[in-house]
Amino acid sequence: MFRKLHEPATQAVTIYIDGAPVAAEAGESVAAVLLRQSPLWSRMTPVTQSPRAPYCMMGVCFECLAQVDGEASVQTCLRQVRDGMRVERQRGKRSLSA
Numbered sequence: 001m002f003r004k005l006h007e008p009a010t011q012a013v014t015i016y017i018d019g020a021p022v023a024a025e026a027g028e029s030v031a032a033v034l035l036r037q038s039p040l041w042s043r044m045t046p047v048t049q050s051p052r053a054p055y056c057m058m059g060v061c062f063e064c065l066a067q068v069d070g071e072a073s074v075q076t077c078l079r080q081v082r083d084g085m086r087v088e089r090q091r092g093k094r095s096l097s098a
């Protein structure tokens with residue numbers, strides 16, 4: 001559904017979404033990368049398990065929550081990618097264990 005409007009930059013990085021390697025561009029947000037993936041969702045709601053995807057891209061809606069490098073409920077629209085980053089789509093409510 002979404003794609004980049006320009007050719008990939010020379011500063012390509014690799015992040016891992018649910019264990020799968022994904023090419024990203026230095027400086028872009030994790031949410032922007034998630035929006036280019038299939039299936040297009042970043043979290044599931046705790047009650048109905050409905051899939052949600054990044055929406056506002058500015059830290060307001062909280063639809064972009066995911067687990068990043070072991071940290072749960074990260075607003076991925078506010079987190080920039082870095083090489084080797086591990087992102088897990090968040091299923092249900094976050095775990096309180098560290």
Ligand code: FES
Nearest residue numbers: 055057061062077
């Ligand atoms: S997309 Fe709305 S808070 Fe991240």
